[in-house]
Amino acid sequence: MALSFKPIKPLLHTGTNASSRWFSYIGLGIGVLLLLCSVQMFINIQQLLKEGSIRKDGFDFVSITKNITNETMGQPEKNLFHADEIDAVKKQPFIAGVSPLLANDFRVQLSAGNVLPFSTDMFLEALDNDFIDTLPPNFTWKEGDQHIPIILSSDFFEIYNIFAPGQGLPQLSKETAMGIPVQISCYGSNNTVTFSGRIVAFSDRVNSVLVPKNFLQWANKAFGNKERQDASRLFLKLKDVNDPQLVRYLDAQHYVINRDKTLLGRNKIVLQGIFSGLGIFGLLVVILALMLFSFYLQLVIARSRQNLELLLTLGYSPQWLGKNVSKQFVPVYIFIVLAALLCTQIMQWAFHHFVMFDRPELSSLVNWMVVLLAAALVLMAVVTNARLVKKLLHGLG
Amino acid sequence: MKLEIKNLLPTYFEEERKSTSEIWGKERSFSNGDLVNIVAPSGTGKTSLVHFLYKMRESYTGSISYDGKPLKQFSREAIAALRKDQVSIILQDMRLFEAQTILENLEIKRQLSPYHPQERIIEMARQLGVDHRLNALAQNCSYGEQQRAVIIRALLQPFDVLLMDEPFSHLDNANAKKATALILEEAARRKALVIFAELEKADHFPATHLYHL
Known part of the structure; x- marks a missing residue:
């Protein structure tokens, strides 16, 4: 029992x-x-x-800069990302990749030659190819080439089309723009070289005028005053732009990111x-x-x-x-x-x-x-x- | 089962007790079939001895052992098993669940290690004259009735040793005789050792050993 x-x-x-x-x-x-x-x-x-969040290839891409304050104003070295800082960013677990955006260290002027009465001072930037969303196979350059392929930000192109009528310039379709040869004049301290450029693609991801990285590295040496190593912008490849850890990290480091992109975060x-x-x-x-x-x-x-x-x-x-x-x-x-x-x-x-x-x-x-x-x-x-x-x-x- | 006591003395007794007692401070050994009558006037430690043997208290010096194993070394679970199957007790202060009936009290004990069927409860109750009180709450029963219930309770389990502390203190002579007969019958059935502590020598208990405490 x-x-x-x-x-x-x-x-x-x-x-x-x-x-x-x-x-x-x-x-x-x-x-x-x-x-x-x-x-x-x-x-x-x-x-x-x-x-x-909007995703491309399973990743989010954003660029960050340093926060320019009254104290750091006019001291470019303080507003640039140094190699050790880039390494520290790379080590963060929520960051899948980092590419410094290399900027021109000399004066650049862009004109449409005889096709359009248009000429403007410009800036150029270069980025690792992995980070570019629209990368055509002809986006390459080797020393001695006179032709420079350009990837232009879709946003910049849109802005051009907005102000073009006011300036007496024609509005252009993307296809037409890609067909127009442009002249890129690089001004060194004692030399000026004009290259011919052509828009080979438009980028929704990168708000910049991109040229092949090896061209910009060469040009900075050839026309720049000093060999510039540090980047003013970092382009980040992220698993999730809304990761609270990322937001906290960027805030702690005083790095600036478009607040709208991290609003959800x-x-x-x-x-x-x-x-x-x-x-x-x-x-x-x-x-x-x-x-x-x-x-x-x-x-x-x-x-x-x-x-x-x-x-x-x-x-x-x-x-x-x-x-x-x-x-x-x-x-x-x-x-x-x-x-x-x-x-x-x-x-x-x-x-x-x-x-x-x-x-x-x-x-x-x-x-x-x-x-x-x-x-x-x-x-x-x-x-x-x-x-x-x-x-x-x-x-x- | 062999019960041995060696040089036993309650911690609250003075050493001199050992010289006058036949139990305290002595070496004694009992085994199955022994009927031990311990005679002790009030205040000589009768209840203490029974409590020590059942491990209800441990305030003593010396040693008690069952089959060679010191009682103090028994774990709580081992003690529960010992009480369930080997050592039974009739306590002087009875200890029944007051809000339960006598039958419920007996069933709580019987289900633990059922040596007898339930019918035997009624039989034993009839033998002791309490069968009509089986369904009465324990708290509504007289001391005499409660004491007889406690005796039946102790006999419902298998045991090798039966400890009794003034088990007939609330019974008249005739009822005490009937209870003794029942106890002896049940002890004989199990070939058990009976330790019977009483104020005076009980004439109706055929002791094989008699000690003065």
Whole structure:
């Protein structure tokens, strides 16, 4: 005959201080609900903002500069990225790649020759080819070549078309622009060389006038005053431009990035902060509820002390008794956590359906991590309870 | 089962007790089948001795061992197993679950290590004249009725040793005789050692050993 706890159960004064028991149950329920909802919302934010950013080839590309302040103004060396700083940026885990944007260190003038009465002082930049989104095969240059391929920012081209009529210049289509040869005059300290250039592609990614890197390195030597090593801009290849870690890092280093590009990331930091706070609060409520429950349990055992001692005197095993006493509360714990999980599920469904209008990035079901957390909470409550009962019974005869 | 006591003395007794007692400070060994009557006037440590033998208290010097294993070395689980299957007890202060009926009290003990079927409870209760009180709450029973219930409770389990501390203190002579007969019958069935501590020598108990505490 298996030993039954049924005749033993009435010997425990579980009716003792029922209000304390109910408070602890309700507290536990609220705490678990807060915790589960916070984690679910945290995951929702992650998913929404991950999907919300515009991606190319699975990466985000942004350029950063140093923050030019009144103190650093007029001191170019302080506003350039030095080799050690570039290395430090490369080492960050959330940055997939870094390419310094090399700028011209001499005067450049661009004109359309006889085709268009257009001439302007310009700047040129060069970037590692890997970072260029539209890279035609003819974007190459070797020493001695008179022809320089150019990749122009689509934004710059758009601006040209806006101001062209006002300047008496024709508006151009991209195709026509690519057909127009331009003259690039490079002014050195004692020499001037004019190259012929041609737009070979337009870039949506890089806001600049790009030429092959080896040309600019050569030209900086040939026309520049000094050999310039440092870059004023860094082009970053990022896994996620909205990564709060990135935003925090850039802010800490006083590097400037287009705030609009990281706006989602900044909102994410705030939202994650709010839900982390709520989650911690929920965890505190869970701990408080478990403490309250432990007081209730101590009271039950103190009130049932005489009966429990007699059971031990009769030969009941302390281990069996402890296991069965704690088992009394397991269904309650499971019920509370399941109820909280159900509420979280309803909340998630309502959030997805009514607030997010069934956006595909989110799911109406709670995330598996929330379910796992709920299971972990049941386990935590059961283990805490079993250890406490064991300890309290050990104190008896 | 062999029960040995060596140089035993409660920590709260003075050493001189050893010279006047046949138990305290002596070396004694008992085994299955022995019927030991320990006679002791009030205040000589009868209840202390029974509590020591059942490991309910450990405030003593010297040693107690069951089958060569010192009682102080028994773990809590080992003690539970010993009480369940090998050593039974009839306590002077009875100790019943007051809010339960006599039958419930007996079932709580019986289910632990069922030596007898439930019908035997009724049989034994009839033998001791408490069968009509089986469904009464323990707190509503007289001391005499409670004491008889406690005797039945001790006999529901298997045992090699039966410890009794003034088991008939609330019984009249006739009932004490009936209870002794039942105890002896059950002890004989198990070939058990019985340690019977009483104020005076019990005439109806056929002791094989008699000691003055």
